[in-house]
Amino acid sequence: MAGVNKVILVGNLGKDPEVRHLESGSVVANLTLATTEAYKDRNGNRVENTEWHDLELWDGQAKVAEQYLRKGSQIFVEGKIKSDTWQDEQGNNRKRTKIRVLSFTMLGSKNSEMGAGGSSNPNTMSQPNAGNPQPASMPSSGGNIEEGDDDLPF
Amino acid sequence: MAGVNKVILVGNLGKDPEVRHLESGSVVANLTLATTEAYKDRNGNRVENTEWHDLELWDGQAKVAEQYLRKGSQIFVEGKIKSDTWQDEQGNNRKRTKIRVLSFTMLGSKNSEMGAGGSSNPNTMSQPNAGNPQPASMPSSGGNIEEGDDDLPF
Amino acid sequence: MAGVNKVILVGNLGKDPEVRHLESGSVVANLTLATTEAYKDRNGNRVENTEWHDLELWDGQAKVAEQYLRKGSQIFVEGKIKSDTWQDEQGNNRKRTKIRVLSFTMLGSKNSEMGAGGSSNPNTMSQPNAGNPQPASMPSSGGNIEEGDDDLPF
Amino acid sequence: MAGVNKVILVGNLGKDPEVRHLESGSVVANLTLATTEAYKDRNGNRVENTEWHDLELWDGQAKVAEQYLRKGSQIFVEGKIKSDTWQDEQGNNRKRTKIRVLSFTMLGSKNSEMGAGGSSNPNTMSQPNAGNPQPASMPSSGGNIEEGDDDLPF
DNA sequence: TTTT
DNA sequence: TTTT
Numbered sequence: 001m002a003g004v005n006k007v008i009l010v011g012n013l014g015k016d017p018e019v020r021h022l023e024s025g026s027v028v029a030n031l032t033l034a035t036t037e038a039y040k041d042r043n044g045n046r047v048e049n050t051e052w053h054d055l056e057l058w059d060g061q062a063k064v065a066e067q068y069l070r071k072g073s074q075i076f077v078e079g080k081i082k083s084d085t086w087q088d089e090q091g092n093n094r095k096r097t098k099i100r101v102l103s104f105t106m107l108g109s110k111n112s113e114m115g116a117g118g119s120s121n122p123n124t125m126s127q128p129n130a131g132n133p134q135p136a137s138m139p140s141s142g143g144n145i146e147e148g149d150d151d152l153p154f
Numbered sequence: 155m156a157g158v159n160k161v162i163l164v165g166n167l168g169k170d171p172e173v174r175h176l177e178s179g180s181v182v183a184n185l186t187l188a189t190t191e192a193y194k195d196r197n198g199n200r201v202e203n204t205e206w207h208d209l210e211l212w213d214g215q216a217k218v219a220e221q222y223l224r225k226g227s228q229i230f231v232e233g234k235i236k237s238d239t240w241q242d243e244q245g246n247n248r249k250r251t252k253i254r255v256l257s258f259t260m261l262g263s264k265n266s267e268m269g270a271g272g273s274s275n276p277n278t279m280s281q282p283n284a285g286n287p288q289p290a291s292m293p294s295s296g297g298n299i300e301e302g303d304d305d306l307p308f
Numbered sequence: 309m310a311g312v313n314k315v316i317l318v319g320n321l322g323k324d325p326e327v328r329h330l331e332s333g334s335v336v337a338n339l340t341l342a343t344t345e346a347y348k349d350r351n352g353n354r355v356e357n358t359e360w361h362d363l364e365l366w367d368g369q370a371k372v373a374e375q376y377l378r379k380g381s382q383i384f385v386e387g388k389i390k391s392d393t394w395q396d397e398q399g400n401n402r403k404r405t406k407i408r409v410l411s412f413t414m415l416g417s418k419n420s421e422m423g424a425g426g427s428s429n430p431n432t433m434s435q436p437n438a439g440n441p442q443p444a445s446m447p448s449s450g451g452n453i454e455e456g457d458d459d460l461p462f
Numbered sequence: 463m464a465g466v467n468k469v470i471l472v473g474n475l476g477k478d479p480e481v482r483h484l485e486s487g488s489v490v491a492n493l494t495l496a497t498t499e500a501y502k503d504r505n506g507n508r509v510e511n512t513e514w515h516d517l518e519l520w521d522g523q524a525k526v527a528e529q530y531l532r533k534g535s536q537i538f539v540e541g542k543i544k545s546d547t548w549q550d551e552q553g554n555n556r557k558r559t560k561i562r563v564l565s566f567t568m569l570g571s572k573n574s575e576m577g578a579g580g581s582s583n584p585n586t587m588s589q590p591n592a593g594n595p596q597p598a599s600m601p602s603s604g605g606n607i608e609e610g611d612d613d614l615p616f
Numbered sequence: 617t618t619t620t
Numbered sequence: 621t622t623t624t
Contacts, residue, residue, distance in 0.1 A: 002164070002190070002384075002413040002414060002415070003163075003164055003165045003188070003189030003190045003191055003204075003205075003413075004162060004163055004164035004165070004189060004230075004384055004386075004413060005163055005165075005189040005191070005205055005207075006161070006162040006163070006316075006386075007160070007161050007162075007235070008158060008160040008161075008162070008314075008470060009157075009158055009159055009160070010156070010157055010158035010472075010538055010567065010569070011157045011158070011159075011618070011619080012617095012618040012619045013617085013618060014617030014618045014619095015617055015618080032617060032618080033618080034157070034617075034618040034619070035157035035158060035159040035618095036156075036157045036618080036619065036620080037157055037159065038620085048620085050157075050617095050618080050619085051157075051159055051234075051235060051236065051237065052237075052617075052618085053159075053235065071617080071618070072618060072619070073618090074569065074570070074618090074619075076158075076310075076312055076472055076538070078312075078314075080205075081161070081205060081207065081235075082205065083205065083206075083251075095250070096249070097237075097251035105310040105311075105312060105472065106310060107310070107472070107536065107569045107570070108536070108569065108570050156538075156567040156568055156569065156619080156620080157567075157618095157619080158538055158540075158567060160470075160540075162316060162468075164318075164384050164413065164415070228415065228416070230318055230384070230464070230466055232466075232468075259318065259464040259465075259466060260464055261318070261382065261415045261416065261464065262382070262415070262416050310472070310498070311471075311472055311473045311496070311497030311498040311499055311512075311513075312470060312471055312472035312473070312497060312538075313471055313473075313497040313499065313513055313515075314469070314470040314471070315468070315469050315470075315543070316466060316468040316469075316470070317465075317466055317467055317468070318464065318465055318466035319465045319466070319467075319622070319623080320621095320622035320623045321621085321622060322621030322622045322623095323621055323622080340621060340622080341622080342465070342621075342622040342623070343465035343466060343467040343622095344464075344465045344622080344623065344624080345465055345467070346624085356624085358465075358621095358622080358623085359465075359467055359542075359543060359544065359545065360545075360621075360622085361467075361543065379621080379622070380622060380623070381622090382622090382623075384466075388513075389469070389513060389515065389543075390513065391513065391514075391559075403558070404557070405545075405559035464623080464624080465622095465623080
């Protein structure tokens, strides 16, 4: 009965986050993420295959997404599969699957346009804290994103 | 462009595998897997939430599933999200998401009724070998599974 | 700078958990977990390879481990790699690596001896709650572990 | 007996790959990868914690690493934990743990200086093909990686 | 609809 | 030291 339902994605956003601020005070962000794999077919031709994922983020995560993510952003995502089922007007059973994001991390060098290397760290950003307002700076990486730190260990 | 699309599941099969042997010689198995999470709601009541996943296995993997998996079997699954999109009769865009299984492992302790603990090991069972016929014994675990138990180990 | 450090293991405990109750009130459990992979070598002989992992659990997780896990228990583990570095008496740099467990799930059928299907669910058991005392029953699965529930969905 | 031993990392290389071409024809690359997590301590101060991982890649993977990875490169890694055990001169049992890389993906946005986004795709680069020589271009992504960027982006 |  |  114990279960594990885990999704790990690295890809790029297809468009800017769509964020809704609910009357309840909750915030929801919807993202579309492309994961592309490339391989050679039997004829040696390069084939590219893109899968589009619908991501849903809540509250603190949603706010960070709203502030830092943009169309094209590359992110690492950890979450779980969550599907809605309902009956349509014709009485057919319908199912729609999305990824409930539990944490995400911005990828790319610190020199990229939006700042970078930010992380919605599981320790500080995941569910239990989801209701907390997020600081203006990137959580758990924050502070020095936009500052020049020349003493990086690399 | 580099992408990662990875799913990890642990759950139980909702029914026996449905296996089709195609004219091409390929074999496809479809499984439904339940992953259950339980938590306490705000009132301290235990709530259980089950997500049903549609799994698809091919060739060698499908044959192992056909032979060893049954309704109720607990398995560890690694795969990727794969969705089909099409237009229905009303011209609406439709999307159906399933998990393409890349490897799976049977779970269960030696003390449990079902014995078992076979593995469709990535090294021997994953895509590159998917076209190879599988031996009657459980791959990469084999040995004593086939020893006269006509009643399946589960 | 954003980083991901994630470990996923399924294996069996080499011995009973070793649990220490610290003066601070913290509880630490140390487990050894074997993950075995089997493959055929070039000669077609079956080869088995076992890796032993040192796991460390804290507080709530440690208590659950103490209560429910035993030598031979099969578990799913999610955690991160954590290494200690120091200098030994000869002045050599030394490093020891272990897995800091963030959540784990007991595997095996409902009929197995120890009860089963328990889960130290991330939502209820992970870091943020780590200091909370755990109920005698298995968290987030609890209650009905030892009771006959014939209406299981499988 | 069925086991799972999986590691997923996202981090930056601490130095250029160290590559050895063995007499046997095999190629080994050793990398050091830093995964950094940041969090706020009880006093609200930001704390940063870096874990260094020793990675080992073989053959095709090693060659790709040699050609494309440099100190500071950000990569996604999938692999498994592998430890060596031996006795030192004093007769003490020693153990050293490293990550055997099964696949890796270069990260970085299109806006970052080095371009990039190559992938050692599991489908084309993982174990079963490890002995195959790699093309000069980045497998399943290629292109603009090699364009003379001597000033590292970090 | 992203990215290369 | 586990498990099969």
